[in-house]
């Protein structure tokens with residue numbers, strides 16, 4: 197094959213390979229193979245020097261043209277490969293970003309926080325207490341000895357645990373009242389505290405009953421505390437939560453740890469007292485059992501009942517949230533159902 201044909205064949209070969217090249221590193225290798233210092237095209241160009249004058253002119257010109265063409269083609273292919281990669285990884289900074297889902301506080305926690313603020317503004321401490329509680333603090337120190345029939349008012353989860361006398365002595369607390377005597381023992385008098393928290397009952401669940409729900413205990417002990425202080429504090433809190441003047445009704449109640457015991461009801465928030473199924477056609481909703489702390493309980497707490505008196509109440513926190521928002525099934529609260537939770 198003469199030099200001219202060899203050159204043309206080489207050119208065809210390079211151009212064919214270039215068309216199929218999609219990768220910069222492959223392109224770089226081809227460049228070295230043909231145009232590098234020891235490249236095939238470079239070699240031919242170098243050999244032109246040793247050629248006869250006529251051949252030198254012809255072949256030299258052809259070789260130079262082919263070299264320019266090949267160099268241009270290399271540049272062109274390189275460009276197109278680079279633009280393609282840039283296009284593939286292109287980021288449009290003007291597109292709207294991905295919206296990150298924010299969680300929020302549970303409706304019970306939201307109302308609990310509001311209540312805490314209200315009570316703190318009236319000088320109350322916010323206390324915590326154990327959810328697994330001794331029989332002593334949950335019942336006995338609240339004037340409910342083991343034989344007391346009032347224990348039947350609360351269906352209790354007992355824990356499979358026995359004390360030295362081989363008696364079952366631990367329960368899941370049935371109310372936040374378990375912290376009453378604990379608070380008296382720890383802080384003494386004068387005492388003003390609330391105890392928001394979860395409580396447990398062995399209930400057959402339905403729209404109004406759950407095994408796990410929230411209460412907010414209140415306790416105020418000082419000299420000359422009477423039931424009027426209890427009513428004043430209750431009204432202030434209810435008005436604060438419902439953001440309007442609430443009508444209340446007071447009935448006698450019964451709990452062994454308060455004497456006298458009362459039940460504070462609010463005008464039904466669903467029918468406004470006109471009687472509906474939510475208020476069992478009475479126009480009133482039971483919300484707040486309360487009373488004056490029984491002298492026996494003060495004694496368990498180490499407080500002299502001749503000098504001091506106090507009130508206690510057990511606000512049904514879960515119940516209050518149901519009334520505030522018109523929620524008709526208590527089981528929604530612990531269901532984890534986002535369709536429910538996202539509404540708050």
Ligand code: PHE
Nearest residue numbers: 371373451485486508509510
């Ligand atoms: N602990 C009582 C209950 O859960 C409520 C209550 C608290 C009543 C304080 C009177 C005083 O049923």
